Amino acid sequence: MSVWSAFIQLIRRDLVLALRRRSELANPILFFVMVIVLFPLGIGAEPNLLARMAPGIVWVSALLAALLSMDAIFRSDFEDGTLEQLLLSAQPLPVLILAKVSAHWLVTGLPLLIVAPLLAVFLGMSETALGALLISLALGTPVLSLIGTIGVALTVGLRRGGVILSLLVLPLYVPVLIFGASMVDSAATGLSFSGQIYILAAFLALALSLAPVAAASALRISLS
Amino acid sequence: MNIFMKWFHRLGSPPWFYNISGKLIPWFAVTTILTLVVGMYGGLILAPADYQQGDSFRIIYVHVPAAWMSLFIYIVMAVAGAISLVWRMKMADVMLISSASVGASFTFIALVTGSLWGKPMWGTYWTWDARLTSELLLLFLYFGIIALYNAVEDRQTASRAVAVLTLVGVVNIPIIHYSVEWWNTLHQGTTVARMDGPAMDSSMLWPLLTMAVCFKLYYIWVLLVKARAELLSREINNGWVRELVGGKANG
Numbered sequence: 001m002s003v004w005s006a007f008i009q010l011i012r013r014d015l016v017l018a019l020r021r022r023s024e025l026a027n028p029i030l031f032f033v034m035v036i037v038l039f040p041l042g043i044g045a046e047p048n049l050l051a052r053m054a055p056g057i058v059w060v061s062a063l064l065a066a067l068l069s070m071d072a073i074f075r076s077d078f079e080d081g082t083l084e085q086l087l088l089s090a091q092p093l094p095v096l097i098l099a100k101v102s103a104h105w106l107v108t109g110l111p112l113l114i115v116a117p118l119l120a121v122f123l124g125m126s127e128t129a130l131g132a133l134l135i136s137l138a139l140g141t142p143v144l145s146l147i148g149t150i151g152v153a154l155t156v157g158l159r160r161g162g163v164i165l166s167l168l169v170l171p172l173y174v175p176v177l178i179f180g181a182s183m184v185d186s187a188a189t190g191l192s193f194s195g196q197i198y199i200l201a202a203f204l205a206l207a208l209s210l211a212p213v214a215a216a217s218a219l220r221i222s223l224s
Numbered sequence: 225m226n227i228f229m230k231w232f233h234r235l236g237s238p239p240w241f242y243n244i245s246g247k248l249i250p251w252f253a254v255t256t257i258l259t260l261v262v263g264m265y266g267g268l269i270l271a272p273a274d275y276q277q278g279d280s281f282r283i284i285y286v287h288v289p290a291a292w293m294s295l296f297i298y299i300v301m302a303v304a305g306a307i308s309l310v311w312r313m314k315m316a317d318v319m320l321i322s323s324a325s326v327g328a329s330f331t332f333i334a335l336v337t338g339s340l341w342g343k344p345m346w347g348t349y350w351t352w353d354a355r356l357t358s359e360l361l362l363l364f365l366y367f368g369i370i371a372l373y374n375a376v377e378d379r380q381t382a383s384r385a386v387a388v389l390t391l392v393g394v395v396n397i398p399i400i401h402y403s404v405e406w407w408n409t410l411h412q413g414t415t416v417a418r419m420d421g422p423a424m425d426s427s428m429l430w431p432l433l434t435m436a437v438c439f440k441l442y443y444i445w446v447l448l449v450k451a452r453a454e455l456l457s458r459e460i461n462n463g464w465v466r467e468l469v470g471g472k473a474n475g
Binding site: 150154155157158160161164167168170171172174175178179182203210214217218221222224 | 309361364365367368371372375376381384385388389391392393395396399400403404406407
């Protein structure tokens with residue numbers, strides 16, 4: 001089997017598995033929506049205040065939703081032994097991990113993009129800000145998934161991996177949060193945000209090329 | 225085999241390290257205390273008060289060396305992590321994990337002294353200044369490393385996992401640093417006094433450099449002590465530890 005077809009097969013397998021468990025599919029989206037609903041309840045529903053804080057609120061919520069769903073990427077495969085078979089397979093592990101991350105992002109990251117317009121309405125964001133939000137989420141959430149994969153790979157064998165995972169991964173998420181939120185912020189105040197697009201794209205390129213390798217070596221250590 | 229490789233292999237041998245570090249520790253202890261006394265005397269008594277900040281500036285003799293050490297130790301850990309992953313050297317693992325808590329302490333000291341200095345100078349204990357924020361994130365990275373090490377039961381696996389995490393962190397530290405700097409300048413502009421003011425007078429500078437040397441020596445001292453303890457607990461089932469302990473118990 002060529003590397004490419006292994007990549008496609010693994011994505012297809014993960015997507016089929018995810019679609020068979022539809023209730024789990026909805027969880028990250030529900031979490032994302034509910035966290036965002038909590039903010040107006042907590043800080044007051046004044047439209048100006050909400051519009052000012054919207055970029056940060058949406059990005060922090062997206063980050064938390066991404067973090068929450070991260071744990072599932074290897075969990076079931078680890079429990080039924082599939083992960084060990086992936087490690088033993090003849091295909092390069094980083095490529096397989098990239099396939100798993102891609103499938104995971106399609107199931108958990110992409111839905112955030114789909115519900116984002118609804119939340120933009122909740123928070124009173126303008127149309128240009130919404131456009132910037134969609135671009136920033138499209139570029140940023142894959143980076144969150146890729147970085148998170150390294151953390152999950154390090155903690156997959158642990159019983160209480162969840163708390164440690166957030167401790168490991170959150171500091172590494174900070175740059176994405178900063179540039180994602182500042183991009184939406186710039187758009188909301190009518191400034192150009194092309195700089196942030198380039199930087200987020202650069203993060204994505206860096207994460208795409210390095211994170212699978214790091215996650216592969218972390219996984220080999222965790223399962224050794 | 226050339227001399228360097230021989231030295232490198234010897235360094236990887238726990239009994240040899242245990243032996244040599246035992247002999248080195250007193251030297252580092254003495255030089256640490258010596259430089260501490262000289263540096264503190266120079267900084268607290270000899271150096272003149274700053275024309276703007278008065279005596280408050282003297283906190284830099286702890287703050288700045290601690291901040292330097294916080295980054296320096298992380299780099300040492302990353303190098304040790306790389307060595308551990310490439311050559312599977314036991315000593316590199318020990319060095320890496322023994323450094324983590326020292327590094328976290330220095331980062332904490334830098335933050336605390338910084339905020340104590342910030343209260344009279346900036347009028348607030350905490351401001352979301354770029355340097356403060358990236359130092360705080362560095363502290364979180366240290367905590368993550370320590371937490372991961374403690375969470376994995378098998379020491380060998382734990383060390384290698386920590387080595388990977390440290391290397392991931394070292395790629396990220398510049399990114400985090402520059403993003404935070406950029407974020408800060410975007411939102412606030414320069415409301416906060418910049419650290420990189422006028423060049424320092426030599427009467428203020430030499431105690432600072434002495435303290436920096438002192439902190440480095442202290443790090444090596446503590447590192448050796450911690451590494452020896454870590455080594456003993458790891459190698460508890462090996463012959464040389466039994467010999468060491470047994471010999472002392474009998475004698």
